[in-house]
Amino acid sequence: MPQQVISGRYELLEQFNEGGMGVVWRGYDAVLDRPVAVKVIRQASITSPHVAEEFAKRFRREARITARIQHPGVPQVYDAVLDESYERLFLVMELVDGMSLSAYLHPDHLLPVSWAAAVAAQVATVLSYAHEVPVIHRDLKPGNILVARDGTVKVLDFGIAAILRTDVTKLTATGSPVGTYQYMSPEQVRGGRITPQTDLYALGCVLHELLSGRVVFTAESEYLLMSQHVNAAPTPLRQLRPDIPEALEELVLHLLRKAPEQRPADTQEVYERLLPFLPPPDQEPTAAEAGPAGVPDPTGLFRHPYAPRARTQAPSAGSPTPAGPAPQAQPVPVPAQLRQDIKEAYDHSDALLEEERFAQAAEVLSEVIEPAALALGSESKQVLALRRRRAAIRLVGGDSRAALPEFDNLADAYARITGPTGEQARTCRAQAARCRAELGQVTDALATLQDVLNVVRTLDSDVSEEAVELRHNIGMLLLAQGRAAEARQILEPLHEDMCMLFGPEDEMSLEIAEALAVIRLGLDGDG
Structure with a gap:
């Protein structure tokens, strides 16, 4: 709540x-x-x-x-x-799914040069757009930089420092100034005029830390730390890490000059000087360029610029399908509190669906699925039912990409429990196929729907509710693909069955009649 x-x-x-x-x-x-x-x-x-x-x-x-x-x-x-x-x-x-740059920093596990350069180059690009507005960040630091799952660097909290006037800190001020001392430019410490070069100084601090694993200056007190930013010379990077290219060390020292006018002219210059250290397109990383495990790779955008979204990993074609149901474990009693939590999740989700709040309705179920799986088992009847409900909500809400792997996993789980031809396994396979159709994977969707229909025909009537829905899905998908002759072979007998069972004025009967009329008129060029 x-x-x-x-x-x-x-x-x-x-x-x-x-x-x-x-x-x-x-x-x-x-x-x-x-x-x-x-x-x-x-x-x-x-x-x-x-x-x-x-x-x-x-x-x-x-x-x-x-x-x-x-x-x-x-x-x-x-x-x-x-x-x-x-x-x-x-x-x-916007809610960003990613990791703070702070998670990348460790003095004993240094980043590859290409990773550090890729982060700095992306930050420089962002700053170039901001400075054009003009907006000066004022508080650039690792905690304000996220790397999204696809490797895109996101710079947070633009304007927050300006809103709160955090640039008025002076070295002689009493009390606790607002700001981040490790990345504070000399002019900020003095309370001087803030310019785009202020952000460049902070970028120099961040790049120094990315390459060396340590901040530019350390001191026992905030006063001494700010004093170092004003007066002390930074340690050249190659003294801390000899494999750093000389030109990259020079860039960092240029960014960290005390006088703003002595720093690079703008972010465009910084980006151009980083280009030699970025991976070229289509070059895969070497073993030496492997970064920390479990964090997004910021070099991916340069290796594969404007690349499409990564494919969803599908089971291999040779993966065997269980021939029959697996032995079922004894059901675990549902604790009273968990039973109440599940009921409340269903009720809350239903109420949200009434308001068409699909994303939140799915999230409410997610909150109870994990504790239920821990208590009852991931393939218990109650947990599978919750997951089916969540997947169906995502599909109805238009999020087929999130629903697809859930239905695939559910189909596999039900195949293990009740066999691959069981009703629940069939239903989840068909729902996964509908997700694939929504995502443009029509060939795979048609093949799966036909497979499920063949199973249904061996177990039930060709005019059962399940078979009718599958036949309708297949016919309309064929028509949408421009395969009118094949669609006609499916839809004409289906229309006859629907008229016999429910009459010609039934909603589905009318829809199929309209589709057949389009086919007969040859409006799709394949009639």
């Missing part, structure tokens, strides 16, 4: 990150039926209604400017909400 609803539509479901500026929640947009990220930003400096009003204006202005950065490396800003007390801000953004 949501812990809070923002602006009548954004539900806060689960907190998954917390930082100095606030908390990030996994949320749900009830209007557009999609998951979102909601960043709740704390603001402790509101001291009067006048200050609150000025803060509200600044917040909305910065949020609008940030939303103008049109680049896939910047999570979209969907909405900006200020609560009535003016004490909390809610930024509603």
